Amino acid sequence: ILIPDGSKVTKNDRILEINGCLASILTAERTALNFLRKLSGVSTETAKYVDEISHTNSRIVDTRKTTPGFRALEKYAVRMGGGHNHRQNLSDGILIKDNHVKTLKLEGLNLTGVIQKAKSNASHTIKVEVEVETVEQAVEAASAGADIILLDNMSTEDMKKAVESCPNRAVTEASGGINLETVKSVAETGVNLISVGAITHSAPNLDLSLDID
Numbered sequence: 001i002l003i004p005d006g007s008k009v010t011k012n013d014r015i016l017e018i019n020g021c022l023a024s025i026l027t028a029e030r031t032a033l034n035f036l037r038k039l040s041g042v043s044t045e046t047a048k049y050v051d052e053i054s055h056t057n058s059r060i061v062d063t064r065k066t067t068p069g070f071r072a073l074e075k076y077a078v079r080m081g082g083g084h085n086h087r088q089n090l091s092d093g094i095l096i097k098d099n100h101v102k103t104l105k106l107e108g109l110n111l112t113g114v115i116q117k118a119k120s121n122a123s124h125t126i127k128v129e130v131e132v133e134t135v136e137q138a139v140e141a142a143s144a145g146a147d148i149i150l151l152d153n154m155s156t157e158d159m160k161k162a163v164e165s166c167p168n169r170a171v172t173e174a175s176g177g178i179n180l181e182t183v184k185s186v187a188e189t190g191v192n193l194i195s196v197g198a199i200t201h202s203a204p205n206l207d208l209s210l211d212i213d
Helices: 022-052 071-080 098-105 111-121 135-143 156-165 183-187
Strands: 059-061 094-096 128-132 148-152 171-175 193-195
Touching: 022 059, 022 071, 022 183, 094 111, 098 111, 111 128, 111 135, 128 135, 135 148, 135 156, 148 156, 156 171, 156 183, 183 193
Parallel strands: 059 193, 094 128, 128 148, 148 171, 171 193
Antiparallel strands: none
């Protein structure tokens, strides 16, 4: 390996050298290149987002929108691009989404009740995150003891209000349709985390090739 993971590369850089049975190398060529192209693309796309918000304290985090069988590798690639990992799987934390709230509403629970139910059934090591769509819901979730408030598809104006209205103990996360054109303004609202599914599910592959000397 000539260039370590997470390093910047330019056109015509040689990143690694291999030697061995030529027939075996050529047999594995396409699979190996596909593997490296995909993961390098994830790192590169992540780095673009990280660079856009480098003047703020916000972090870029990934999602579970990963290629089947590749989650651990794609999340590693995100870290190499300067991003951070969200949940690896459902057991890493409780995320209360709108469908959960609607379902438990049939049992007579409001948003506060749903959060309290989740916290009472969770280990002390498990954080509870709540998806909200309004500033009022964000305040209610924070007051009910949610550890992380997920601001879903909010305008930047409402995001800023939600951040200012939530107690300091609650981490705020922005999500929903965030791209390279909008991520800077989202970060400037003061949110702690910005989750971007595109860095794994839509990252362009890096152009790599294998040449024989």
